[in-house]
Amino acid sequence: MIIIVKQNHEQKQLDNLIKWIKGQGLGVDLSVGENSTILGLVGDTTVIDIDLVRSLDIVENVKRIGEPYKLANRKFHPEDTIVEIAGRKIGGDNFSIIAGPCSIESEKQIIAIAEEVKAYGGGFLRGGAYKPRTSPYAFQGLRENGLKLLLKAKEETGMPIVTEIMSASHIDLFRDVDLIQIGARNMQNFELLKEVGKTGKPVLLKRGLANTIEEWLMSAEYIMSEGNHNVILCERGIRTFESYTRNTLDLSAIPLLKELTHLPVIVDPSHASGLARLVKPLSLASVGAGAHGLMIEVHNDPIHALCDGKQSIKPIEFKEIVDSIDVMLPLVDKKRN
Amino acid sequence: MIIIVKQNHEQKQLDNLIKWIKGQGLGVDLSVGENSTILGLVGDTTVIDIDLVRSLDIVENVKRIGEPYKLANRKFHPEDTIVEIAGRKIGGDNFSIIAGPCSIESEKQIIAIAEEVKAYGGGFLRGGAYKPRTSPYAFQGLRENGLKLLLKAKEETGMPIVTEIMSASHIDLFRDVDLIQIGARNMQNFELLKEVGKTGKPVLLKRGLANTIEEWLMSAEYIMSEGNHNVILCERGIRTFESYTRNTLDLSAIPLLKELTHLPVIVDPSHASGLARLVKPLSLASVGAGAHGLMIEVHNDPIHALCDGKQSIKPIEFKEIVDSIDVMLPLVDKKRN
């Protein structure tokens, strides 16, 4: 952090400021140039309230120089993190595919989809048990029963499972879940992040609807600061003024994140657009951008089929996507895992 | 909800669609015009997945007509809701002022501010015990101890108190808090909303950083659907591309909300801008826009004072704001309470 002091400052004010900074446990590197006086703060500046400093009378400006995240920062951990989940790996030169239905509806449904997804190249099975819904009147998921059905599908197929947690009070129920998902709306539910951090279990952290890359990494930092370094980031679209798509998938974030952090980054092209027919082009785009994997919604449900529903990718379309990805992977130095 | 059916639809597909809608417990009002066929859905359409319907082969377009919120909707409850809190009222023609420090720091600090705030016209005392911080390394508040100090200030001054809850597991600790605040980052923490709804206690629901007015009212609906109608909305700025202010205060939301809902709406001008010197003009603007009250950060802290901190409004500036508000209130048919 750099503090630029006003030219007409009083010496006593400057002394007070330096004393206060040192009182926060930081060192101060004073640089007096011909036209400016600059304080370089040395040490862990995350304890400093930047807005407070900016508001001081003698301060012309304050600029944060370093990144506020540490454990997630590639600078201090140059090697890619590879998260091991039930014998499978996410990160590095591995390309991982998570697939399954938005909601778990029945034992028959989840097992049928799991088998198809596995046959066509899916490495992990996803399925929603607890569903975050904008409306209290909408279906909230099968909740605890949904978890049981998902575990049954895991048993049947041997696939590691991924599902979303919505409250710290449910953590015991998630004991056999292989990869715990934190949804976009809970990305800054800090109490939940801490609790999930304490479990040590692999966590899939979705980006919040309007959260910056820096805030996202700070949420990863919450989990990691509890000792749990098994964090995988998942880009799923951000909120913009554009209304033709549900969200705007931010694929520039992928190569950027690969510079900023050592954590794996995957993409969810299904939720971003809200349109099944965009899933294939956005999947290939994600591979091109350098993602470590994809999370794809796959459905095969007779109720939806009644009216020729086209919202979800069907297993056979999923296969086509995986086949195209396999052709692309050598170009980005990855192999499917 | 209105479904526009494609002109070249097959009769069987249309029959299937109508059958499916009726299977969801809804009525269908079929309107066959010369050039279009339109289905008007009758009943509680919040159970319908609009994206699913839009994706059907025979559907040209779907448009939601009614608002998805009911208990919060002014259509079904034309009278203003007035929330009673420890003998005070928020809503209707009452104008309420909540004031206090961002964080509770010590018994001396909170009681001193409480007394000044009360003397100058504040009706409610706010103070942060549990603090949602972007960084895990930043001060997280005095937490349980902070709550105790706040309760002591309540005892000393008789002021009703407002403070933020961050986890459903803390609800028991909030038993003597008069108005429980849900922060912006937890606006869609649905499990927390349900739990707070069950307490029956007055809730101050802040708008999420990137949430629409409709989503905000749906979160109020979550609390209300548990039987708790004591909900007060608080606009605190939304996230935009503008970076000179921390957030963009959306004052158009105030008159709009007064049409859409019967719930009281207040404004937090302190967090919106992040700049103490904007608090007065934005407070007067909020009164002009028709808000039912304000939540203002007031500070009086010797540590901050060391370097002439100007981030927070001091008690004497708070007094000036209240005095100006008092002049304006007759113009908007309100009285300070």
Added chain:
Amino acid sequence: MIIIVKQNHEQKQLDNLIKWIKGQGLGVDLSVGENSTILGLVGDTTVIDIDLVRSLDIVENVKRIGEPYKLANRKFHPEDTIVEIAGRKIGGDNFSIIAGPCSIESEKQIIAIAEEVKAYGGGFLRGGAYKPRTSPYAFQGLRENGLKLLLKAKEETGMPIVTEIMSASHIDLFRDVDLIQIGARNMQNFELLKEVGKTGKPVLLKRGLANTIEEWLMSAEYIMSEGNHNVILCERGIRTFESYTRNTLDLSAIPLLKELTHLPVIVDPSHASGLARLVKPLSLASVGAGAHGLMIEVHNDPIHALCDGKQSIKPIEFKEIVDSIDVMLPLVDKKRN
């Protein structure tokens, strides 16, 4: 501008960088601290491409310290600018009201509205002759004929007139227009800004739909750098994810602009919301926020009246707004002009 040099830089690279900066006509203030080397650039740093500098191998970070606008900057011109227009003043402690129809439709219409607006307290008459429309098939305004009708209304009522220009090729036609409006979509039409700057005539510069306050001031700077300092800023709402209102009126910008610039700032509450019934509360909010004036759409059109149109404020509602403003003005130390 501050350049933070990487700790492990080679001396030769640093020498090259300093040489290059000096080659751009700037001075360099070298500050070598214990842990960091910082270059403070002295002089007009607007010629420096900040992205280029940031991309250099030896650069850790670059931070702009000063504002890039100069003529518009209050630092170099502490007194409020008061723009004189046909004997009337905008800026300082004057509060100005511009009113009139969105589009000029006929001589009868524009004169009738002008007379009512004048009677009820409007100081300036607005009316659209050239209309920027999203669709090429929509009514594009009466164009040159509209200008003639507006000039006739000016003659009849003596009111100074305000209307939008859409192309530099129309400048000769605007010779008798008192205040030339640059619309939101042309805020960064730099060739038009330069041409309007050359005329020396008062300019009303609307904020672009997604432009920052800094970009807005830089567009004012384009006009001013041609020698024309008669610039008035007009906030009219920015584009956000919220869809209940057409735009989000950014009233925090008002007090902020009053610090950053000496130019007058007014608000257009009609276009921001797109809802006539929000115009009154947003007008009062604008006064509270400290605006120097308002631009209000007033209509009185039998065609619209046919179906009880409520999009526009009618003259009698305009009167009510002006009456309420008059009560508020002493509170913000302004008088209506």
Added chain:
Amino acid sequence: MIIIVKQNHEQKQLDNLIKWIKGQGLGVDLSVGENSTILGLVGDTTVIDIDLVRSLDIVENVKRIGEPYKLANRKFHPEDTIVEIAGRKIGGDNFSIIAGPCSIESEKQIIAIAEEVKAYGGGFLRGGAYKPRTSPYAFQGLRENGLKLLLKAKEETGMPIVTEIMSASHIDLFRDVDLIQIGARNMQNFELLKEVGKTGKPVLLKRGLANTIEEWLMSAEYIMSEGNHNVILCERGIRTFESYTRNTLDLSAIPLLKELTHLPVIVDPSHASGLARLVKPLSLASVGAGAHGLMIEVHNDPIHALCDGKQSIKPIEFKEIVDSIDVMLPLVDKKRN
């Protein structure tokens, strides 16, 4: 367009509304259901002011059903448009690469880059002569002289050229430019769109910084409605709250546009991110998303080289990108042209 009439409407009001709609040259399809009365408007509803209708007393809601763009709409022109430019084709199954420097600086520079770009697979040469700059003090391009140098490079290399126009008054100077670019800031400079439309020359229309896909297509419609159907769209990033990248590249727009319109769509990955090292991954992502081409900034400038500038892609890096693209193209059924 669908108008939902309030249930408690008076017959006379409904008659008036229908009469008014018919007076606008439209047909009305009246659908009276059990619980609702709906008017379907038949004909060119772009003449209707949707906000006006929504504001009427008897109107419950209005919904636009059809797209407001016609000439650009794939519904009415199912075949891909292929724009022919100096013997080369853009659109359909062709993949086109436009490359060159941001600004033209000298004859030597532009010819040297042109030759390298051509050797490595670039099909079109770009170079900025007129530069839209936020600051009036920044370099505004070589303007007319820049155009002359670009034409010389065209002569030397035989490459078709692409450059930006900033004012209708420059059109004569652009007579020998093969593809005229409309920049993001001028996307809604409607007078310029009309004038460029009249030339009949191929136009590269960049998306505005905060413009929706619909507005973008309406701007294409402005050009096409003058009889010029040679329009190519160029996605270049939109403005969001994220600040780590200069803009957020909206790649979801690519597959969506291919459904909505028959016009070719290319991507500019250089301006979107503002970071040279993101150009390769975003180029591959664009190919995966289905773009018809790319516009890449390539630079080879000794001044920038002085300090090891890394903002721009160098010719050798450009070659690597083209080589990777060539491997991907069969996957998306395209061939480089």
